[in-house]
């Protein structure tokens with residue numbers, strides 16, 4: 001699997017011969033101006049929850065390339081009204097897609113569209129593909145539910161965790177989350193985009209190093225392979 005960081009909480013995953021774009025928020029992100037949102041051609045768009053900083057570019061990208069949405073039932077129902085195709089899931093459910101198997105996990109957060117529409121419960125996702133396992137936490141606090149994931153899925157190759165604090169867990173909690181997840185390879189996201197979530201990169205990386213863990217903070221547009 002290859003994971004490309006596109007700024008804020010947006011990542012693109014190449015897995016099982018398909019491209020899955022997660023939580024597109026690019027066009028208004030000053031830090032991601034090197035990414036051309038109209039050049040993205042994902043097969044799927046995976047949405048963790050309905051907040052604007054996770055769905056802003058969904059319509060634009062679907063109109064450009066006809067990607068299939070994957071999200072919770074309420075978010076898919078919302079987009080179905082715009083005639084967008086989607087696959088609805090809900091917390092705890094798994095489904096085998098043509099790129100691999102996805103499981104919707106618990107995320108401790110909230111979920112509402114910018115127009116006030118209900119966005120269902122927020123989720124993270126475990127993706128099993130190409131004999132690898134990654135976990136994308138979504139916006140969440142550190143939660144004991146994370147302890148279940150290594151028990152159920154075994155050793156994971158990479159966990160993607162929010163680390164910006166204020167709206168989600170911060171660096172200290174992300175270290176704790178990686179303990180619960182029993183995974184020492186972390187890709188940080190959901191940081192620096194706004195004033196409230198700016199982090200000190202070197203200090204944050206040190207927090208992980210002190211525990212024998214590796215935190216990746218990728219330049220926007222860079223990729224990591226698992």
Ligand code: NI
Pocket residue numbers: 049051109110139167
């Ligand atoms: Ni959010």
Ligand code: MN
Pocket residue numbers: 009051053054139167190
């Ligand atoms: Mn967010």
